[in-house]
Amino acid sequence: MNMEIPVMKLVLRKLRRRMLKFYLLFCLLATSCAVSKNPLRKEVRLLQKGVIKDDTSHVYALPYANKASHRVVQGYFGHFSHKERAALDFKMKRGTKVLASRDGVVVRVKQDGNKGGMNKKYRPYGNNIVIQHADGSRAGYWHLQFNGSLVKVGDSVKQGQAIALSGKTGYAALPHLHFLVWTFNSMGEWQQVPTRFQTSKGIKYLRAMRKYCSTNQSAH
Numbered sequence: 001m002n003m004e005i006p007v008m009k010l011v012l013r014k015l016r017r018r019m020l021k022f023y024l025l026f027c028l029l030a031t032s033c034a035v036s037k038n039p040l041r042k043e044v045r046l047l048q049k050g051v052i053k054d055d056t057s058h059v060y061a062l063p064y065a066n067k068a069s070h071r072v073v074q075g076y077f078g079h080f081s082h083k084e085r086a087a088l089d090f091k092m093k094r095g096t097k098v099l100a101s102r103d104g105v106v107v108r109v110k111q112d113g114n115k116g117g118m119n120k121k122y123r124p125y126g127n128n129i130v131i132q133h134a135d136g137s138r139a140g141y142w143h144l145q146f147n148g149s150l151v152k153v154g155d156s157v158k159q160g161q162a163i164a165l166s167g168k169t170g171y172a173a174l175p176h177l178h179f180l181v182w183t184f185n186s187m188g189e190w191q192q193v194p195t196r197f198q199t200s201k202g203i204k205y206l207r208a209m210r211k212y213c214s215t216n217q218s219a220h
Contacts, residue, residue, distance in 0.1 A: 060101040062214040075208030086192035087180040092166040104131040111149040118173040126170020142178035
């Protein structure tokens with residue numbers, strides 16, 4: 001009986017991996033092959049490949065615990081739901097602590113959503129927290145757990161501070177954290193900002209289908 005438990009765990013782990021691969025394949029097949037014409041998309045690709053060097057933008061911390069690793073299941077301008085978004089989706093189990101990627105002030109908290117799924121009708125239920133940074137930019141953390149906020153509007157937070165519990169609320173096919181940074185331009189319109197992160201292997205612009213390990217985060 002004791003030997004059966006490890007075997008079952010191994011089988012379940014393999015099954016979960018296959019389900020993830022199936023989900024990602026489904027996302028590619030179920031969506032059109034159209035690619036965003038946003039000029040930022042090309043810039044992001046060049047930044048990821050190191051063709052364009054960036055040493056002036058803010059370096060963000062990964063939004064999860066120190067030494068933890070999570071896979072980016074959808075990257076900037078992804079073919080599923082990020083066609084026009086410079087956003088990242090981190091695969092994350094429900095109830096995982098979400099940490100602030102940068103110091104700032106909480107300007108929005110929604111935590112009353114209690115539904116989620118792979119249907120756009122669930123968009124209004126997506127729980128989220130928005131934090132404004134000192135330079136006026138904002139970071140959004142989406143699909144959080146029902147009543148999963150650990151902060152309130154007006155709170156000052158530090159990088160690495162736990163701000164919420166992850167979930168699967170809103171338009172979400174699987175539990176994950178949707179992360180997006182934007183700023184306001186001179187026209188008063190919001191503009192997406194691709195961000196570079198501190199990882200265990202250095203500062204990087206993250207890419208889809210890769211795992212990244214967090215490092216050098218403050219404990220709160």
